[in-house]
Amino acid sequence: MTPFTYSQPGDSTNAVVLGSKQEAKYLGGGTNLVDLMRETLERPAILVDVTGLSSVIEERENGSVLIGAATRNTAVAEHRSIRALYPLLSRAILAGASGQIRNMATVGGNVLQRTRCTYFYDSEGSRCNKRSPGQGCDAMDGFNRIHAILGASSSCVATHPSDMCVALAALDAVVHLRGAHGERMLPFTDLHRLPEDHPEIETRLEPGELITAIELPALPLAVRSTYRKVRDRASYSFALISVAAALELHDNGIVKDVRLALGGVAHKPWRAWKAEAALRGQPATEQNFQSAAMAELSEARPLRDNGFKIELAKRTMTAVLMELMEARA
């Protein structure tokens, strides 16, 4: 680990002043950043500890819920209103990592965690455009069972590892930011980038910009929602495929509204806009769920080892929608 100075500012304004300096990084629970620093994949000279900033979950008059970025993952999953109004978010968080890690990890840190692509981590033995831009990508023709099937580029096939973020993508969440030039908001689905030619640039954050909160808009259909994660072992493992979904039906069985997002498939949490569009106004049937899933996956591009993810994503989306439909009956 390279040496760094440490500070713990008392408010977000001071945090941004410190965090806007060259080679500064914001520090949450450290569950990803400390590991990356130990591997010298991250080498900040200044660490700005933002765990003392807002960790409040505020239910607002307009029906939205504002989650301070320093809130621990456990606290979000445990919150009574989150469990009642946005069960997919509680379930997604509880599907991720371990009890110990969820107690440490913050919401902001979870959002900004980096890929678990093994070639990204292997700085001594592998080429990686994310780690060393322009170097090449050894995952492309390597062992790429865990890699992306959607939205990848010729420079990067890494996936975003978060479970929580898949739920946030489905929920139309809004990211509250503070930077050197003041505050702004960004739709959560616009926060992370696809790799294109610059996989080293993972978000649309400006240098020094700080996530201060995540806002969940009022979304009544989320009361009937869930998260399903498919992985190599029953617990404490990253997703091969995950699905966050919410479903609302008319009395006659027609889909009134739906939210769908996928994890384990792309460089960012993947909102399944095409599948949602294909389902709205259609009868809620297994066949229509399958067709919608296939519409979403029509542009999926398998690598050598991960073609199974296309079928697995289709089956998981269908199964989750069936589960939500049957839970209503």
Place this chain on the structure above:
Amino acid sequence: MQFVLNGKLTDADFDTRTSLLDLVRDHLGLTGSKKGCNQGACGACTILVDGERILSCLALAVQYQGRSITTIEGLASDGALHPLQQAFIEHDGFQCGYCTPGQICSAIGMAQEVKRGLPSNVTHNLLGETIDLSPDELRERMSGNLCRCGAYNGIVAAITEVYGEAAK
């Protein structure tokens, strides 16, 4: 910098790069907490901070100033083992013992989570008031602690004996 370590106010001076695990092991001489993977994958370094279980290998010690830290050395009282330590002995909850301090600290933190009604990935009803610490719940909640000897059956039996009923 000051901490409350196993109930005692403790001073320490260290580089900002020091993990909480290295602080307690190398600076303060408490070697019960173990360094398995040093990357958050095995749980051998699990300790309690203000009663909550965390991975001390991924924790920068500077972030924990003034907090109350409990390691395996702080569990016995007046020479009597903590009930869970005793149960691990009685149920053969270990073979080599390397993961044991982390297993025990993790289980103590886990029991508090169950008591206050925190659901898990296998909890069917997210809105239930109480959690039944079934074997499935226990295994899911302890999945962050690996045992390469495979003493899981003994570990589950020991934790169930101490917390299986108390959690209800």
